[in-house]
Amino acid sequence: xxxxxxxxxxxxxxxxxxxxxxxxxxxxxxKVTYASSGSATPLFSFQPHPRTWLEVxxxxxxxxRSRGIAVCYKSNxxxxxxxxxSSTSNGEVPNFIAPSLNxxxxxxxxxxxxxxxx
Numbered sequence: 373x374x375x376x377x378x379x380x381x382x383x384x385x386x387x388x389x390x391x392x393x394x395x396x397x398x399x400x401x402x403k404v405t406y407a408s409s410g411s412a413t414p415l416f417s418f419q420p421h422p423r424t425w426l427e428v429x430x431x432x433x434x435x436x437r438s439r440g441i442a443v444c445y446k447s448n449x450x451x452x453x454x455x456x457x458s459s460t461s462n463g464e465v466p467n468f469i470a471p472s473l474n475x476x477x478x479x480x481x482x483x484x485x486x487x488x489x490x
Contacts, residue, residue, distance in 0.1 A: 378485040385480045392447035393470035394480060399441045402465065403489055406480040410469035412441050412453075414462070441465050 381400045395404065402412035440454035455463050482489045 381482055381484045383480050384483050384488070385478060386446060389476075390446055390478065390480075391473055391475065392445060393473045394446045394475075395443045395468070396446055398443040400484055402441055402468075404468060404482050406469060406475070406482075408469065408473045409467050409471045410473075412465040412468040414464065416463075441468065443468070 379400050380397050381402075381404075382397050383395055383404075383406075386394055386396060394406075398404070398412070401415055403415055404410060404412050440452050442450070442452050444450040453465050453468055455465050
């Protein structure tokens, strides 16, 4: 498998005592802030998602935002967390880390296909 074929990041430092709110595997291209109510900030230039011809044909409103990040948490739950929905949104995913997170002093790091992020 080549690096350009990997489309997910992982969190290092997770063990059996880690809180369930810690993301384990998630879509690459975002920098995660590992703190209570931490966000995922895109590492790319965010452009509002244009409607596809099928969305236009089916009458999907222009302001729909379908961008976000797929994530699997330690609790074994998986979801798609959407970006902010304001017209000024820069693609940041607010509350990517749950507000209830208590890391108990542990440090977590994001590992990307290119290596750890600072």
